[in-house]
Amino acid sequence: MNLMTHLPVLIVVVPLLSAALCVLFNNRKSAWLITLLASFFCFYASINLIQIVQEVDVIIYSVGGWEAPLGIELRIDALNALMLLVLSGSAVLVSIYALKSVEKEIPVQNQVLFYTALLLVKAGLIGICVTGDAFNIFVFLEISSISTYALISLGHDRRALHASYQYLIMGTIGATFILIGIGFMYVMTGTLNIQDLSQRLPVVADTSAIRAAFAFLTIGVGIKAAMLPLHQWLPNAYAYSPSVVSTFLAATATKVAIYVLIRFQLSLFGIEFSLLQMPFNKILMILGTIGILGGSVSAIYQSNVKRMLAYSSVAQIGYILLAIGLASEPGFTAALLHIFNHALMKGTLFMALGLIAFRFASTELSVMSGIGKTMPLTMAAFLIGGLSLIGVPGTAGFISKWYLVTALLDASLWPLALVILIASVLTLIYIGRVIEVAYFQPAPEGITQQKVPKSMLVALWIFALSNIYFGLYSDISLGISSLAVNQLMGVTP
């Protein structure tokens, strides 16, 4: 038995089993170690998978040797590989970061369970991104969501509990909607395999059942992706969850939901049906634009920096939706690039905030005065992340913004291009507020140089530097994105 051929399934199974191991060991140090090792394994696996996808072809793996459509098939094309890279990459960094952060923020008796839940979230999210089966997507989505609810509720502010509860209600409605949608598709075609579905759906596409399925799926995924106006759960959930969780969620969770959206809309229904026939492209563009402006403006008025970044995430999701709404090759490329790059910048920003929370037990703007002097390394990384978010050349954010604006201009939508750039200015304002307080206001009396754990700083800086690296050398991110777009456009009839 060659281990390499089983990588597609191992990348899900390893974190899943590690979660069980964590509980068995019931020791927080070893739980952390298991998490770290599992994350490294996933990262290693995803790099390998990407190479195979790029050099050979789409990977198809039949679980248990049962061929699709009878058996469950794991299918990894370039889009999946890209998502896996984002997921496992952030998972590694978050795991390194977790050791000290969890020690500080999570009560001792809960730490083992925290790592268990974290691994389950990873397994669930990775599962979504490898499976070629529509119902599996629902199951993995729920595995990750339920663990996420538990993780968010561990935030030290009691509002975390309520935020988690609200997310649970919204998330469950969303997941159930997805379930209904999958049910309708199954009834009309008799299959759950995505490849198979995409062949059979066009025949029955013009029926009310399929249209209903489309609507249910879209709303369901829209809730998970925090698409405006279904975003209300997100700001609280991000703001009050523990730093490790908010970092990981911000870098990955909504992206995976968007992946599901892309998968359903493009691979399943096809561009023709979902974007053009259903006028979903216009809806996406309008919602995306409102999301960009609304999210950015709301972010400006937040006094809690974590909440501010959460609203900024709503805006960034708007960018991605807008790009998908263009229904053109450059548009999809921009969307995928932004999924990748946004994970980098939000990861950096939330990690930096986690370090601040580590020292001051708060992420209110008011505690951050003079922090540029007392925590110079942390704030420098925050600055890099912020510049990337604004889209300054030389950072990853610039690349995706460039592609997005080019795509908009290609479609002669220059007013929207202007909106994007104005939103960049809004971003500048809310990042600028933090920078001003941190660098230009004096630190309160008695606060001197703050020590922070090395491991957290290392993880933070890897994130920060990758913002610059992928801003200067976009071969990797761009290569996979355009390959993914080619496959998406080729698959669709």
Next chain:
Amino acid sequence: MSIELLYILILIIPLITAVGVLLCHNKPDIRETVTIIGGISLLFVVANLALTYDFKEPVTLTLLEPFAGLSLALRLEPLGLVFALVAGFLWPVTSLYAIGYMRAHHEQNQTRFYTAFAISIFATMAIALSANLLTLFLAYEMLTLFTLPLVTHAGTDAARRAGWTYLGILMTTSIGFLLLAIIWTWSLTGTLEFTSGGILAGKAEPAILGGLLVLFVFGTGKAALMPFHRWLPAAMVAPTPVSALLHAVAVVKAGVFTIMKVAVYIFGIDLIGELDSAYWLSMLAGFTIISASIIAMNKDNLKARLAYSTISQLSYIILAAMLGVASGVMAGSLHIAMHAFAKITLFFCAGAILVSAHKTKVSELDGIGRTMPITMLAFLLASLSIVGLPPLGGSWSKWLLLQATMDAHNMVLLMVLLISSLLNLFYLVGIPLRAFFAKPVDPNYSLGIKEAPTFSLIAILITTAGCLVFFFLVNPAWNLVEQILP
């Protein structure tokens, strides 16, 4: 030395200087020696480049290529050399001046000041050497960010507010308009390289190209064309050496330099001549010239008056670029250099008056010429250069500008320039005259006022000499700007 190495040296010397300044932060003498040495070696390298470079065989150095066809690259061309020479020459001079000024004025955070200053010069040099719009844009944004700590140097509430105005206007225009214009250009032509003769001709409808030009010109907020000029007076809260080098030379010239480059190498001068929007932009520049002069007349604060004068002078160059005639481009490029020397002298004098006499208002300067004769004489000469009277450098560029408006058959702008010269005469030359000939109101006025600090005085003399020398030795500069349009 190979040209590529010189490019690298030009960019790296300011950075090394910045690091050196940081390392010597508790030894002021060594720290300032480092700045001066950095400045002089930069000047040496730029001069070396100017002598060895052959514009017929341009050398491109590609630093990075984030994605295909879009790179960060350096290439020298005549316009860039003018800018690099001016900035490279004035940096060591300003450093010299700053030593006298900062010490006499007991400024705080001097290390941060010198570091940010050196990095700003790095960004300026990157602008001068940029081979394409992307490099230019990146360096342009860096310049905004690195000069921000200099603007907010005082750390007071007023300085912070000014910092927000500064950042807000410059960033909003550059990201909102300039970046949009750049990406639009990319999407129309598939390249951003500065190419002789332009890249946009025939690529789109004239209406679209006209709109693009408007985006470029308004997007370059550093050029301070009305209505995006508010940041420049706001930036005057910075220490005087900053106002002198950055807000009379490096930053604002980076703005007009960008417009010139776009006009010459992106649109091409012939295309500019055909666009209606270029005509209206040149009219707007004319309006800016006159109205900024009128505002300047009503400003009692000396630095504010100089700032509005700068706004007016910058629009000379925008106007020259928008005329769409070859003589306009040459006049504009020459004016970049001439105005730089004159305006930096004026700011030096304003700073000298501040540290020696603690005066900031024009109305308080009556009779100061008796105690600060050298400073005020320099002020007089520099003002005359700005007005454009011989025997000073400014007369050449003014003369060429007038000729360019005639070439473009634009009598309105010809009148604007003449009226503006008259206004200059009133609000600038009047100051030294009253300083020498008017009687101070207070009989004890002269008590306690002495000539500027020695270091500063040397710097003032150097730049004043520059204004004079340029009148007699204008040939090298002329030969250089002639090569912009082969």
Next chain:
Amino acid sequence: MNEILGHFNYGIVILLMMMGLYIVIASSNLIKKLIGISVFQVSVFILYITFGKITGGNPPIIVDNVDVYSNPLPHVLILTAIVVGVATTSVGLALIVRIREAYGSTDEDDINDIDKNDNFYLKNRSTT
């Protein structure tokens, strides 16, 4: 008549679904909201089970003389979904217990009021 009877299950599904959603939206009591969610989920389970029924189909056990079977797959799927539903409900209930400990109430309006009046971040540590 057959038409109506044939769609009877679907009618029930729609009724339950609307009831469930209505409870989630209208009730401010956290437990009632959770009940609403469960009702909503159950409606979808019924929907799936109804899909699986084939007219004249027998239970899917291979015996002689039977050719038409009901589709077993939706039942299997819904078993999974039921497990998911149970897990969600239990996590939700656990959260409600914690909320009750931290706020002393299970009413959403009360909780919002408490949060609004007591806006100082550091004071709001939960009793973990």
